[in-house]
Amino acid sequence: MLQPLLLTLQVALLATLIAGALGIGAGHWMARHRFAGQGTLDAILVLPMVLPPTVLGYYLIVLIGRNGPIGRWLDAAFGIQLLFTWQGAVLASAVVGFPLAYKAARAAFEEIDPRLLQAARTLGSSEREVFWRIALPLAKRGIGAGLALTLARCIGEFGATLMVAGNLPGRTQTLSVAIYSAVQAGDDPLALTLTVIVSVLCIVLLVLANRLLQSPRS
Amino acid sequence: MLQPLLLTLQVALLATLIAGALGIGAGHWMARHRFAGQGTLDAILVLPMVLPPTVLGYYLIVLIGRNGPIGRWLDAAFGIQLLFTWQGAVLASAVVGFPLAYKAARAAFEEIDPRLLQAARTLGSSEREVFWRIALPLAKRGIGAGLALTLARCIGEFGATLMVAGNLPGRTQTLSVAIYSAVQAGDDPLALTLTVIVSVLCIVLLVLANRLLQSPRS
Amino acid sequence: EDLVVSAAASLTQAFNAVGEAYEKHHPGQKVIFNFAASGALLSQMRQGAPVDVFASADQATMDRAADARLLAPGSRVDFARNTLVAVVPAGSARHPKSLKDLTDPGYARIAAGTPASVPAGKYTADAVAAAGLDGALQTRWVYGESVRQVLNYVARAEVDAGLVYRTDALLDPDKTRVAFTVPTSTAVTYPIARVAASNRSKAAGEFIEFVRGSEGQAILQRFGFSPP
Amino acid sequence: MSTIDIAIQLELHSPGRSFDIDVALNSTSPRTALLGPSGAGKSTVLQAIAGLLPGVRGHVRVDGSTLLDSERGIDLPARERGIGLVFQDYALFPHLDVERNLLYGLRRLGRPLPTGARERVDALLAQFGLDGVRHALPRHLSGGQRQRVALARAIAPGPRLLLLDEPLSALDPDLRIRLRDELAEMLERVRMPTLLVSHDQEDVRALAQAVVRIEHGRVVSA
Amino acid sequence: MSTIDIAIQLELHSPGRSFDIDVALNSTSPRTALLGPSGAGKSTVLQAIAGLLPGVRGHVRVDGSTLLDSERGIDLPARERGIGLVFQDYALFPHLDVERNLLYGLRRLGRPLPTGARERVDALLAQFGLDGVRHALPRHLSGGQRQRVALARAIAPGPRLLLLDEPLSALDPDLRIRLRDELAEMLERVRMPTLLVSHDQEDVRALAQAVVRIEHGRVVSA
Numbered sequence A, B: 001m002l003q004p005l006l007l008t009l010q011v012a013l014l015a016t017l018i019a020g021a022l023g024i025g026a027g028h029w030m031a032r033h034r035f036a037g038q039g040t041l042d043a044i045l046v047l048p049m050v051l052p053p054t055v056l057g058y059y060l061i062v063l064i065g066r067n068g069p070i071g072r073w074l075d076a077a078f079g080i081q082l083l084f085t086w087q088g089a090v091l092a093s094a095v096v097g098f099p100l101a102y103k104a105a106r107a108a109f110e111e112i113d114p115r116l117l118q119a120a121r122t123l124g125s126s127e128r129e130v131f132w133r134i135a136l137p138l139a140k141r142g143i144g145a146g147l148a149l150t151l152a153r154c155i156g157e158f159g160a161t162l163m164v165a166g167n168l169p170g171r172t173q174t175l176s177v178a179i180y181s182a183v184q185a186g187d188d189p190l191a192l193t194l195t196v197i198v199s200v201l202c203i204v205l206l207v208l209a210n211r212l213l214q215s216p217r218s
Numbered sequence C: 001e002d003l004v005v006s007a008a009a010s011l012t013q014a015f016n017a018v019g020e021a022y023e024k025h026h027p028g029q030k031v032i033f034n035f036a037a038s039g040a041l042l043s044q045m046r047q048g049a050p051v052d053v054f055a056s057a058d059q060a061t062m063d064r065a066a067d068a069r070l071l072a073p074g075s076r077v078d079f080a081r082n083t084l085v086a087v088v089p090a091g092s093a094r095h096p097k098s099l100k101d102l103t104d105p106g107y108a109r110i111a112a113g114t115p116a117s118v119p120a121g122k123y124t125a126d127a128v129a130a131a132g133l134d135g136a137l138q139t140r141w142v143y144g145e146s147v148r149q150v151l152n153y154v155a156r157a158e159v160d161a162g163l164v165y166r167t168d169a170l171l172d173p174d175k176t177r178v179a180f181t182v183p184t185s186t187a188v189t190y191p192i193a194r195v196a197a198s199n200r201s202k203a204a205g206e207f208i209e210f211v212r213g214s215e216g217q218a219i220l221q222r223f224g225f226s227p228p
Numbered sequence D, E: 001m002s003t004i005d006i007a008i009q010l011e012l013h014s015p016g017r018s019f020d021i022d023v024a025l026n027s028t029s030p031r032t033a034l035l036g037p038s039g040a041g042k043s044t045v046l047q048a049i050a051g052l053l054p055g056v057r058g059h060v061r062v063d064g065s066t067l068l069d070s071e072r073g074i075d076l077p078a079r080e081r082g083i084g085l086v087f088q089d090y091a092l093f094p095h096l097d098v099e100r101n102l103l104y105g106l107r108r109l110g111r112p113l114p115t116g117a118r119e120r121v122d123a124l125l126a127q128f129g130l131d132g133v134r135h136a137l138p139r140h141l142s143g144g145q146r147q148r149v150a151l152a153r154a155i156a157p158g159p160r161l162l163l164l165d166e167p168l169s170a171l172d173p174d175l176r177i178r179l180r181d182e183l184a185e186m187l188e189r190v191r192m193p194t195l196l197v198s199h200d201q202e203d204v205r206a207l208a209q210a211v212v213r214i215e216h217g218r219v220v221s222a
């Protein structure tokens, strides 16, 4: 029981990190630019949310499998294989969680009073500095809410993960995949135990994350 | 193809409405109150996100099924049955989508400058008025982002929906369920067609919703 | 290196037991199971997932694997047989004896696997068609995306009857009752094969042999399967 | 005759810092000025009177109505106090244009606009030189325009007590003199009791009959 | 000798409204006051000079350096103009305490604080009477305290041109006089060219040697 727990933590935290970084980047960029077709691009970035995870997983393995365009290249260039590895689980979770981080970050960045960014510029800040020292801290609360959802989703995700990483106990079987497997196998007591563990894990992580994010503003 | 499309629309829009109303209510309440254990309650409200949808569906059946405590009461009191109906699908989707609406709404309400709420009070507004005339319009953008995610999730969700609504061909088969079936059956062309339909549907809906929400502020 | 066996989800408990016994007989060898829906397993192998043995719940999926040249030629064999049964909630007062009995208005809702994607559902559809009952039962179906879901509906008495494999029915003996066996035109057999891309073909062959051997078969029978 | 009778004790807290206020003022003058150095507690006192701060002890009586009496357990919420407040930093509703900001306090949710409300707002817009920006959002206004909107918004619903926190500080001299005189005349005419914070001698002279000075949260001369 | 040579044309747009500005000013005085009625365009001109508005035509030259010359395609971004601006509504960083607001312009991301920076900030805090609120967040400050933080923050990095938008309007008379004199002395000492918007005659007299009046976006007398 400890092994899947640790694996779940590792996968979910890494995936949240990746989805978070990309989501914050994309959200910031979309908040600072205006262009034709932006609404459509925004909707496209949310698409991973709208596809059933299993289906998403299916398309992911088509891309990154040994015979997929990306997979072939990864294999040839670096000898990396993602299918049936925990890194593959990270990838699947990150894709599924990305829209959550992105949408929250974009909304948070758009709420920032542009005068504060301007004030920073008159004080000599480059755009990079404005981002790190003003925009990001001010968007912290909204981004935090998004990352909490991302983390929860990454912990709970099993459809895409199962497809990409497989269901290999001790290697790629996360708690959620294990729950799914237990339900399919008719092992209700195990499913219940695992569900309780996942719920507690999630609550603990979210409460901890909240504490960390507690800003002097609140 | 048309029937599942319309059903998907109907289910997703209604579920978003319900999850949105409850999420906005809960988010507003949590933003306006401070109490011990709030962090834990917040995490609990996010739980539907962390449970694998299939598991969530399983527990929903236990509750609202013919023999579940809520289901029995609904049946006895109103003759309402939710299992194997599209209303059941709405319920399942709404439960799955709720955390998205809630988290986004709470973050948006918390960003509002409290002086604006106070100004409204000095002008004679009741708390109800403050909510409808000040807080809600000011939180619009953040809430909009959350509802976009909720809608996407409700369109894409099938794990819980499938459990609760069953798969009654032509009656409760949503697009997601159909895609999932097609992928499982190895019918790639059908899966791809359906995926494209769902994606286009989602993009159109989100772009439309964005237009509607376009505030004079942006 | 571990032996990776992709097996249909309905084999989960039986194969876990088989695996344990196999490891005891082959010290130093480790079997890792990858349980999922047969269709998903096939997709994974198509995309190059490192699998050594594939055990499907139906012949159709195995056929598709063969068509895609994923199987080591000549390695495909059947290893078990199952039967389709009708189950009713344990507390049900009804005792149907045949598919025809299910046309009684008392069976307003009948659960089965989705014919297109769940093997048991396909067998059900064929059997119903063979009995000439598809018209009579058409409006009563509630399809589940897995046999577990069907069984769950029956166990909670949300449906009046369900069609599942005997092996699945045995998983919930307290809440469901097997009413009758459904005759199927083709036998419900489970195929297993070595994967062509595997580089552990010796161990893969040994595992298949063990499954088909007397000890493997004994374990499978404990879980309700019959010999092929 | 208008009277205000106020006694207020409260503490402000933030990590590592606190500020306490203990102020009593009692005036039968129609309009009273509250003076004092920056950071003395003037804005805080106004907010306490308006009912915007929690944990205020003391009493607030205006024209015989008791709005707060912590000993008798009376503490009307801000919306029932009928007190108009011009915030030092305006607190205009950013999503409403100028006209709607002014109409805000006159309109109740789900009810039609009271008769005369629109005329009243039109008159205020004209009087405060805001006709040209009637449909502008606050963020498209100049500093002085914002200040005038804040002033007009507070006056519009006809509060029983008006609290002005440096209401003319952002205006150029000509406009300031004009508005100050109009304001004095208007407040006199409608007999609206007023408590005014201002750093400008002329404002005080023109608008107030009595002066209260506070420093460090205490009254130093009445 | 310090000179500023500025010519600016721009248009502000919002739905249903537009405002256009065409202002030239040329001064060899160390400090120049920009006067004009509310809504004349003073704040907008300052923002254009600081490089905060898009689509500005004309030129901005300070002490011989060209910061903007739309004809020659020169348009330095705000961060490279080295212009300090006190916003009319302060624009303090809400997540940074007073000290960090002041340090903001002195610190560069990933570099150690330059030597002398801390002393400089300490001196400013003392001079502006902000010692007691050094660790307070902006929302826990009084109006006058906020204004002083905004002023000190703009001065701290030693800009080559200082733009002040009513920098003393929220201060009580005593403090205003003290700060005004100190400011005049300090600006004189470090020879920091300054453009000042103020409605106060005394401020203008004490701080500026030249006056430019604008109305409706046009210079009416130099």
Ligand SMILES: Nc1ncnc2c1ncn2[C@@H]1O[C@H](COP(=O)(O)OP(=O)(O)OP(=O)(O)O)[C@@H](O)[C@H]1O
Residues within 6 Å of the ligand: D012, D013, D014, D017, D018, D019, D036, D037, D038, D039, D040, D041, D042, D043, D044, D045, D088, E133, E139, E140, E141, E142, E143, E144, E145, E170, E172
């Ligand atoms: N949350 C808080 N905790 C501690 N002190 C605070 C808090 N909020 C405000 N203060 C302090 O309380 C004092 C009074 O503030 P207030 O805004 O009432 O001053 P003021 O008289 O209106 O000054 P000004 O003329 O500058 O606007 C100030 O010194 C301020 O720093």
Ligand SMILES: Nc1ncnc2c1ncn2[C@@H]1O[C@H](COP(=O)(O)OP(=O)(O)OP(=O)(O)O)[C@@H](O)[C@H]1O
Residues within 6 Å of the ligand: D133, D139, D140, D141, D142, D143, D144, D145, D170, D172, E012, E013, E014, E017, E018, E019, E036, E037, E038, E039, E040, E041, E042, E043, E044, E045, E088
């Ligand atoms: N986006 C905009 N669209 C149209 N007009 C605008 C916009 N923003 C500001 N204005 C108008 O431009 C004019 C100049 O504004 P500015 O803030 O420069 O005035 P100001 O001289 O600083 O006035 P004050 O002394 O009141 O601060 C004002 O009349 C204002 O209403």
Ligand code: MOO
Residues within 6 Å of the ligand: A052, A053, A054, A156, A157, A158, A159, A160, B052, B053, B157, B158, B159, B160
């Ligand atoms: O709907 Mo799921 O979310 O298959 O992981």
Ligand SMILES: [Mg+2]
Residues within 6 Å of the ligand: D042, D043, D044, D088, D165, E142, E143, E144
């Ligand atoms: Mg004040």
Ligand SMILES: [Mg+2]
Residues within 6 Å of the ligand: D142, D143, D144, E042, E043, E044, E088, E165
């Ligand atoms: Mg201005």
